[in-house]
Every structure is written in C-alpha cells, then in structure tokens.
Amino acid sequence: MAGKTLTRMDLTEAVFREVGLSRNESSALVESVLGHMSDALATGETVKISSFGTFSVRDKAARVGRNPKTGEEVPILPRRVMTFRPSHLMKDRVAAGNKS
Amino acid sequence: MIRSELIQKIADENPHLYHRDVERIVNTIFEEVISAMARGDRVELRGFGAFSVKKRDARVGRNPRTGDAVEVEEKHVPFFKTGKLLRDRLNKG
Numbered sequence: 001m002a003g004k005t006l007t008r009m010d011l012t013e014a015v016f017r018e019v020g021l022s023r024n025e026s027s028a029l030v031e032s033v034l035g036h037m038s039d040a041l042a043t044g045e046t047v048k049i050s051s052f053g054t055f056s057v058r059d060k061a062a063r064v065g066r067n068p069k070t071g072e073e074v075p076i077l078p079r080r081v082m083t084f085r086p087s088h089l090m091k092d093r094v095a096a097g098n099k100s
Numbered sequence: 101m102i103r104s105e106l107i108q109k110i111a112d113e114n115p116h117l118y119h120r121d122v123e124r125i126v127n128t129i130f131e132e133v134i135s136a137m138a139r140g141d142r143v144e145l146r147g148f149g150a151f152s153v154k155k156r157d158a159r160v161g162r163n164p165r166t167g168d169a170v171e172v173e174e175k176h177v178p179f180f181k182t183g184k185l186l187r188d189r190l191n192k193g
Contacts, residue, residue: 004141006132011143014132019121029110029125034148036109040101042189047101052130053178057190080190084149084180090134091178094153097138098176 008034041082053086137178147185154179 008030015026037047037055047055057080065076086094103126111122133143133151143151153176161172182190 004136004139006136006141006143008145010136011129011132011145014128015125018128019125026125029114030129032110032113033106033126033129034145036106037101038148038186038189041186042192044190045101047106049103049106049130052103052134053180055180082149082182082186082190084182086178086180090137093134093138094178095175098140098153098155100174 044080049087051087051089053084053090055082055084057082140176145183147183149183149186150181152179152181153177 008027011030012023012027015021015029016023019026021029040047041055041057044057046057049055060079060081062078063076065074066072067074107119107123107126110126111117111119114122117125136143137151137153140153142153145151156175156177158174159172161170162168163170
C-alpha cells in the first residue's frame with residue numbers, strides 16, 4: 001500500500017489534464033463541486049453520486065456521554081451527523097486494488 | 101441531489117463551458133478519488149472530509165441461513181470521515 005495523501009491540488013491537476021482549462025479554473029471547479037455538495041448536505045439533503053456513493057445526513061438523539069479521562073458525565077446534545085455509503089463499484093475497486 | 105443535478109449546477113455557473121466538458125470535469129473528480137483509494141492512498145479535502153481505506157481482518161463468518169462457518173478473507177473497505185467545517189455546518193440552523 002502506497003499510503004500517499006491526495007489533496008485538492010491533485011484533483012485540480014486531474015481536471016487540468018482531462019480538460020484543456022487553466023489550473024486556476026480547474027481549481028475553482030473542484031472547489032465549486034465540493035461547495036455544492038456541502039451546501040446540499042448542510043440543508044439536510046442527501047447527495048447521491050451514482051457509482052461513487054451516497055452522502056446522507058442523520059439526526060442523532062441526545063444522550064449522556066462521559067468524559068473518558070475524568071469519568072464525568074456530560075450531556076451530548078441532539079446533533080446531525082453525515083454518513084457516507086460507498087457504492088458497490090467503489091467497494092469492489094478498493095477491495096481489488098488493495099488485495100495483498 | 102444526484103450526479104446530474106450537481107453537473108447542472110456547475111454548468112449553470114459556467115456558461116462558457118460545454119455541458120459535456122462539465123460532465124467530464126465532475127466525473128474526473130470522483131474517478132480520481134476512487135482510483136486513489138484503489139491504490140491505497142488517502143484523499144484529504146479540508147473542510148469537506150477525508151476518504152481513506154481501512155483494512156478488515158480475515159475472520160470466520162457464518163452463513164446466516166445454514167449456520168455453517170465460512171472463512172472470510174482479509175479485505176479493504178472505503179471509509180469517509182466528515183471534515184470539521186462541514187460537520188459544524190450541519191449543526192448550524
């Protein structure tokens with residue numbers, strides 16, 4: 001396993017190579033894709049990208065948590081969390097690519 | 101929101117681009133994330149979240165219908181952790 005970390009820069013570079021746009025514009029496009037996805041999720045909308053996966057927002061009920069260091073009880077307020085469910089295609093490709 | 105709606109939003113904001121190029125751009129981004137993970141790499145998108153690969157150890161599973169023990173091989177699965185900024189936005193308003 002290579003263990004490299006890709007960032008926005010690498011996605012920008014991929015867009016730059018794929019379409020004949022400037023690096024600046026490629027970077028802005030990567031940003032707006034992430035921005036639109038974030039905006040939709042922030043309003044509670046599910047984002048479903050076929051053959052990639054589904055991002056959905058779930059409501060979590062309030063519960064009593066504990067500070068693991070002090071053992072003190074702390075209330076955890078109701079909150080929203082996001083979950084990602086990878087598509088079968090993604091799961092298959094990740095499993096196949098990392099087979100030892 | 102689905103892929104085609106995302107593509108449409110980007111296309112609307114970029115009237116100088118051909119629709120098919122916007123499609124290629126959006127598809128390239130998702131493809132790049134999948135191929136990175138297929139190589140065992142991480143993709144860290146500050147503010148949005150990070151995609152990584154987690155190893156699941158081999159285990160003895162059971163056929164739920166027959167109860168038979170079956171060897172399940174070690175495998176790697178995709179994992180996503182929501183970024184701090186997005187997590188905070190989910191809980192505002």
